Amino acid sequence: MGKVLAIANQKGGVGKTTTCINLAASLVATKRKVLLIDLDPQGNASMGSGVDKHTLQRSVYDVLMDECELTDALQTSENGGYQVLPANGDLTAAEVQLLEMKMKESRLRYALSAARDKFDFILIDCPPSLNMLTVNALVAADGVVIPMQCEYYALEGLSALVNTIKRIGQVLNPSLKIEGVLRTMYDPRNSLTNDVSAQLVQHFPNQLYHTVIPRNVRLAEAPSFGMPVLSYDKQSKGAIAYLALAGEINRRQEVANKAIPAPAL
Numbered sequence: 001m002g003k004v005l006a007i008a009n010q011k012g013g014v015g016k017t018t019t020c021i022n023l024a025a026s027l028v029a030t031k032r033k034v035l036l037i038d039l040d041p042q043g044n045a046s047m048g049s050g051v052d053k054h055t056l057q058r059s060v061y062d063v064l065m066d067e068c069e070l071t072d073a074l075q076t077s078e079n080g081g082y083q084v085l086p087a088n089g090d091l092t093a094a095e096v097q098l099l100e101m102k103m104k105e106s107r108l109r110y111a112l113s114a115a116r117d118k119f120d121f122i123l124i125d126c127p128p129s130l131n132m133l134t135v136n137a138l139v140a141a142d143g144v145v146i147p148m149q150c151e152y153y154a155l156e157g158l159s160a161l162v163n164t165i166k167r168i169g170q171v172l173n174p175s176l177k178i179e180g181v182l183r184t185m186y187d188p189r190n191s192l193t194n195d196v197s198a199q200l201v202q203h204f205p206n207q208l209y210h211t212v213i214p215r216n217v218r219l220a221e222a223p224s225f226g227m228p229v230l231s232y233d234k235q236s237k238g239a240i241a242y243l244a245l246a247g248e249i250n251r252r253q254e255v256a257n258k259a260i261p262a263p264a265l
Contacts, residue, residue, distance in 0.1 A: 002035075002119040003253060004112065005179055006141035011157040012128035015147040015184035018219055020125040021048045022238070023145075025080040025228035026246035032120040036077070038087035039108075039133050041095075045125040046086035049077035050226035053088040061090040064107045064136070065097065070115050079227035083119070091133070098132045105132070105172055109140040121249075130164055138168045143179025147213075150183055150196035178207050180252075182245070186212040211245040214238065 007020045017040070024036045038045040039060060043053035053059075058073035063085065075084045098104045112122065124137040138144065144165055148154045162178070169176040181204045187193050200208050213219075219238035222229040229239045 002033075002116045002122050003143070004116070004122045004124070004141045006124045006126055006134075006137040006144045007147065008124075008126040008134060008137065008144050008161065009146050009148055009154075009157065010128060010130045010134070010161055011148070011154055014149050014154060015182075015213065016128070017044045017048060017125050018223070019145070019147045019182060019184065019213070019242075020045050020123050021080065021223070022219070022228045022230065022242040023245060023249070024049075024077075024082045024121075024123055025230045026239075026242040027121050027249070028081040029230060029243065030246050030250055032246075032250070033118065034082035035074075035085065035115065035119045035122045036080075036082055037085040037108075037122065037124045037137075039091070039124055039137055040087060040127040041089055041091040042127075043086065043088045043091075044223070046084060046088070047226060048223035048228075049082075049084045049086075050079050051075050051077065051084050051086045053086060056086055056088055059090060060085050060087045061094050063111045064094050070111050077228075079231040095131055095133055098136070105135050105139050108136040109173075112140055130161070135168065135172075138165065138176060139173045141173070142175060143177050145180050145182060146178065147182045147184045149185050150190075150193040150200070152192070152196070155196055155199065178204070180207050180209045180249070182209050182211070182213065184213040185215045187215050209245060209248055211241060211248050213241045213245070216241075 007016050024034045027034045046053045058068050062068045063070050077084050126134045126137045214237050216238035218233040218236035219229050222232035
């Protein structure tokens, strides 16, 4: 069964979409089957994967509204090699419509239930807010990957997100946990970066990824060409960092799989 990871942080501009696209492509490079779900009405993960959000016949909105099956809305990222459940502005309406629906928090979880066995990893790009779309992602997920810049305001927002994850774990998804905290746009020359990084090591000793994502021009340029940085410039520091992150996530998953007891015969 595939591992479902929500890439979440209610603060904008911390690298959620960049991480989703480039981690998906990097996991594919390690021979994993990957589905990327764009759950942000801006549709940036779709466009950055080479899927035109303006010409969609089916999207994640239709899946959440039970207007089509998940498999009917999937597209392929030609440059990334992964499957995409795309999004566009229609998803804005879903934020309101979900509030009036039965099992409103679990729509995505049930939509994914038949597809989990087909993928090794399912990555969900969450919107930059703690709304009903993000709640759906957290209820559907096994774990949360939190990208964050090493700055003061990002650290403040992190505590609010951790509390939300705990509340959803208590009420709606008991298996939900923080899978990892990822330092993005990392600049070791900045003293504040180093101070915040040290605090993260202290507060998240087991969840903090060893891999850090540096500030990198190629990472910023690649989405405008509709491709992950691994296809745009595989020698760049950004591409190498996301490959390292994919390797770290794979190793953690292998350890977790070995820890699961074999079913009784």
